[in-house]
Amino acid sequence: MELVFLLICGGVAVIASLLVIFARSTLHSALWMVLSFFMVAIIYVLLHAQFLAMLQVIVYAGAIMMFIVYAIMMLNLRQEAKSKVATRISKVVGVGALIVLFLELTLIGVSHNMATIQGPVTDKLVATYGRVAVISNFLFSDYLLPFEVASILLTAGVVGAVVLAKREK
Amino acid sequence: MVDNQSIYLTFAVILFVIGAAGAICRRNAIVVFMCIEIMLAGVSIAFVTFSRANHSLDGIFMVLFVMAVAAAEAAVGLAIFLLMYRKQGSIDLDKFNLLKW
Numbered sequence: 001m002e003l004v005f006l007l008i009c010g011g012v013a014v015i016a017s018l019l020v021i022f023a024r025s026t027l028h029s030a031l032w033m034v035l036s037f038f039m040v041a042i043i044y045v046l047l048h049a050q051f052l053a054m055l056q057v058i059v060y061a062g063a064i065m066m067f068i069v070y071a072i073m074m075l076n077l078r079q080e081a082k083s084k085v086a087t088r089i090s091k092v093v094g095v096g097a098l099i100v101l102f103l104e105l106t107l108i109g110v111s112h113n114m115a116t117i118q119g120p121v122t123d124k125l126v127a128t129y130g131r132v133a134v135i136s137n138f139l140f141s142d143y144l145l146p147f148e149v150a151s152i153l154l155t156a157g158v159v160g161a162v163v164l165a166k167r168e169k
Numbered sequence: 170m171v172d173n174q175s176i177y178l179t180f181a182v183i184l185f186v187i188g189a190a191g192a193i194c195r196r197n198a199i200v201v202f203m204c205i206e207i208m209l210a211g212v213s214i215a216f217v218t219f220s221r222a223n224h225s226l227d228g229i230f231m232v233l234f235v236m237a238v239a240a241a242e243a244a245v246g247l248a249i250f251l252l253m254y255r256k257q258g259s260i261d262l263d264k265f266n267l268l269k270w
Contacts (some may be wrong), residue, residue, distance in 0.1 A: 003173055010180040017184055017207050021191035026199055033203050040184075040210045047177065047217045049229055059236050064206070064243045072199060072246040075254045084182030094193040098186050105182045138226050139233075146230070150237040155242030164248035 006046055013039035026072050030065060037061040051132050181255040184211030196252050198260040202243075209235055 016036035023029040037060045044053035093154055126134055171177065184207055191204030211231045220228025248262050257264055 003176070006173055006180075010174055010176070010183075013180065014183050014187065017187045017191075020200070020203055020207065021187065026197060028257060029200050029203060033206070036207065037210065040214065043173065043180070043214055044179070044217055047214075047221050048170070049217050049221070049232075052229055052232055055233070055236060059240060060206070062212075063241060067243050067247055068199060068203065070213055071250060074251065075253060075260060091194050098190050098193070099190070102186045103203075104183075109178065109182070114220050118223070119223045119227075121202060121224050121226050123224075124261060135229065139230065143230050146234060150234055154237060154240050157244045161244040161248040163253050164245065 002046055005045065008041045009039045009046070013043070027069070030069050030072060033068075034065050037065070050130070051135055055144050171222045173220060174218060174222060178215060181215040181218065182212045184208070184214065187211075196262045197263050198253070198265075199247075201262060202246055206239065209239055219230075 013036050016032045016039065019032040020029045020036065023032060038054060039057040041053040041061070044050070044056060121134060129137075184246065188204045188206075188208030188211060191207065192201050195201055213235055216228035216235075218228075218233050220226065220231075253259050253265065
């Protein structure tokens with residue numbers, strides 16, 4: 001059952017990601033991107049990371065994609081100019097290199113039998129406290145400093161975006 | 170070890186390579202930006218898979234911070250695209266050669 005869900009969601013995610021690249025209009029790319037993010041959220045659920053799946057839908061499919069669609073609507077995007085020969089050669093070389101990368105990663109990385117450790121988050125702990133409670137316990141103790149740094153980064157990002165986009169008088 | 174671990178990892182690799190191919194081949198800055206997000210999604214799936222395999226939350230926190238960085242990156246990046254569009258009239262990446270010599 002899990003395998004069927006995984007194959008369907010993964011397949012749809014891969015097809016949607018391909019359509020992001022091949023879609024003619026930028027807006028269509030953005031909409032395929034939303035579908036791809038939803039499928040990734042379902043894969044997170046299959047991996048028992050429900051909290052992350054909610055964040056994926058809210059932050060990625062909600063906030064970031066809304067940003068991108070806003071930007072597309074504000075810019076008047078015409079078709080890309082026809083590619084020159086030099087860029088076509090670089091495309092062929094680039095895609096060839098990526099195929100080699102894919103084969104390497106799948107043959108060596110995925111099929112290799114990796115050793116696993118028994119970490120602190122056992123199924124019993126999760127069953128007792130619930131996933132979100134366990135996550136928040138770790139987030140506000142071991143990961144408190146990165147958490148605060150992330151909040152500072154987000155504030156700096158917002159201020160930077162406003163300063164950049166402000167029209168000069 | 171998770172059930173179907175190699176399938177999860179294969180999907181992660183496929184998404185990463187699709188994103189990288191798009192980032193190389195497309196020249197529309199916003200599409201390239203979205204392709205980078207696809208690469209991040211692929212890496213995130215790998216992180217969560219290993220996090221589950223090792224009974225650890227470290228991978229999940231890594232994805233959490235990837236999301237925070239991606240949100241900040243989206244805000245600043247799209248503001249830069251807006252600025253370049255205002256100055257140049259397009260967001261074709263081939264025309265962004267201000268820092269190239």
